[in-house]
Amino acid sequence: MSNNNLIKGSLQTIILKLLEENERMYGYEITQKVKELTAGEIKITEGALYPALHKLEADGLLTTEIEQVDNRVRKYYSLTKDGQKEVNSKMAELQGFVENLQRILNPTWNPGLT
Amino acid sequence: MRNLTDIELQTIKGTIVRKEISSAEILMEVYDHYVSHLQEFGEDDFDDQLEELDEKFTYGYCHALQAKFNKDIRKEIGVLQWKVVKKNLCLSRILYVLGFIMIAFYLGSNVKNEKEGAIMMVAPLLILTVFHIYFLFKSSRRIKKMKESMSQASSLQSSLFYPFSERMYLPVIMAYSIVWFADLMFDVQVLSNIAPQIAATFSILLFIYVISLMEVWKIKSKTSLI
Numbered sequence: 001m002s003n004n005n006l007i008k009g010s011l012q013t014i015i016l017k018l019l020e021e022n023e024r025m026y027g028y029e030i031t032q033k034v035k036e037l038t039a040g041e042i043k044i045t046e047g048a049l050y051p052a053l054h055k056l057e058a059d060g061l062l063t064t065e066i067e068q069v070d071n072r073v074r075k076y077y078s079l080t081k082d083g084q085k086e087v088n089s090k091m092a093e094l095q096g097f098v099e100n101l102q103r104i105l106n107p108t109w110n111p112g113l114t
Numbered sequence: 115m116r117n118l119t120d121i122e123l124q125t126i127k128g129t130i131v132r133k134e135i136s137s138a139e140i141l142m143e144v145y146d147h148y149v150s151h152l153q154e155f156g157e158d159d160f161d162d163q164l165e166e167l168d169e170k171f172t173y174g175y176c177h178a179l180q181a182k183f184n185k186d187i188r189k190e191i192g193v194l195q196w197k198v199v200k201k202n203l204c205l206s207r208i209l210y211v212l213g214f215i216m217i218a219f220y221l222g223s224n225v226k227n228e229k230e231g232a233i234m235m236v237a238p239l240l241i242l243t244v245f246h247i248y249f250l251f252k253s254s255r256r257i258k259k260m261k262e263s264m265s266q267a268s269s270l271q272s273s274l275f276y277p278f279s280e281r282m283y284l285p286v287i288m289a290y291s292i293v294w295f296a297d298l299m300f301d302v303q304v305l306s307n308i309a310p311q312i313a314a315t316f317s318i319l320l321f322i323y324v325i326s327l328m329e330v331w332k333i334k335s336k337t338s339l340i
Contacts, residue, residue, distance in 0.1 A: 026150075027147055028147045045170070046171065050143065050179055051182055054183050055186065057186070058186035058189060058190045060190075064337040065336065072145060073146070073260070
């Protein structure tokens with residue numbers, strides 16, 4: 001199943017949420033974690049992942065640290081204070097979007113509407 | 115997960131070097147991704163998996179990623195430097211800043227001629243020059259290991275190297291203009307009365323610039339190869 005287009009808009013939220021739960025992660029680890037959590041249904045492509053990570057870093061939402069691992073340098077990403085604040089707002093935004101999508105796709109499903 | 119053999123690691127390095135990546139940060143991230151991925155597969159699958167990775171990390175993709183990263187870094191350094199300046203102006207540090215300003219104005223009040231004015235204005239640039247030499251030494255040491263490991267040509271450099279160098283180098287090449295301005299201050303009647311104050315203000319601003327740049331380097335040196 002190709003979810004690439006659907007994932008695109010929520011990739012930053014996914015990254016922020018994963019980093020909130022895992023403290024620090026490196027690029028490849030993020031792709032594997034998403035694959036594991038979705039039983040392989042969602043695959044984050046490298047083409048989208050690294051630009052998104054660099055963008056979040058430049059926006060001050062992520063900070064990085066480098067570490068020597070088996071004779072190579074590994075770059076770990078973790079949330080900054082601003083990033084921690086941003087997770088909740090991004091999550092609320094995404095959840096609101098999913099609920100609205102549900103209402104469109106299934107008009108009989110209307111939780112929260114009076 | 116298995117340990118890759120030396121031959122396999124050399125094959126990966128060769129593949130990545132062919133992409134002609136010049137950013138050390140991008141290179142180390144791509145290399146780590148390749149190795150982390152290939153460690154998950156057996157020796158029999160190595161060539162297929164390497165080819166699959168190569169289709170994802172194409173020459174064009176790596177260079178686009180690098181260009182975007184370099185652009186973001188320039189923006190980030192500017193934003194970070196401004197944040198550092200603002201942080202130093204907060205209540206808990208304002209007493210130090212005020213003390214520093216008072217000392218600068220006291221020294222400024224003793225400025226009698228254009229020579230002393232020029233010395234005061236150029237003083238922060240001396241710190242910047244010494245810092246620049248230290249920066250060049252440190253970053254070349256940090257990148258040396260990676261160049262050796264990847265057998266990479268001399269083009270490999272941290273993405274932060276040039277943005278930092280420019281910020282250190284530009285004020286220094288302005289030194290001649292600063293000396294010329296000091297002469298002008300004492301020559302022009304209107305300015306000569308307030309020349310010591312102008313020299314002190316100029317020196318303070320330049321000091322703030324230098325100190326904030328050094329602090330940004332201190333922050334970024336922990337997370338990148340400079």
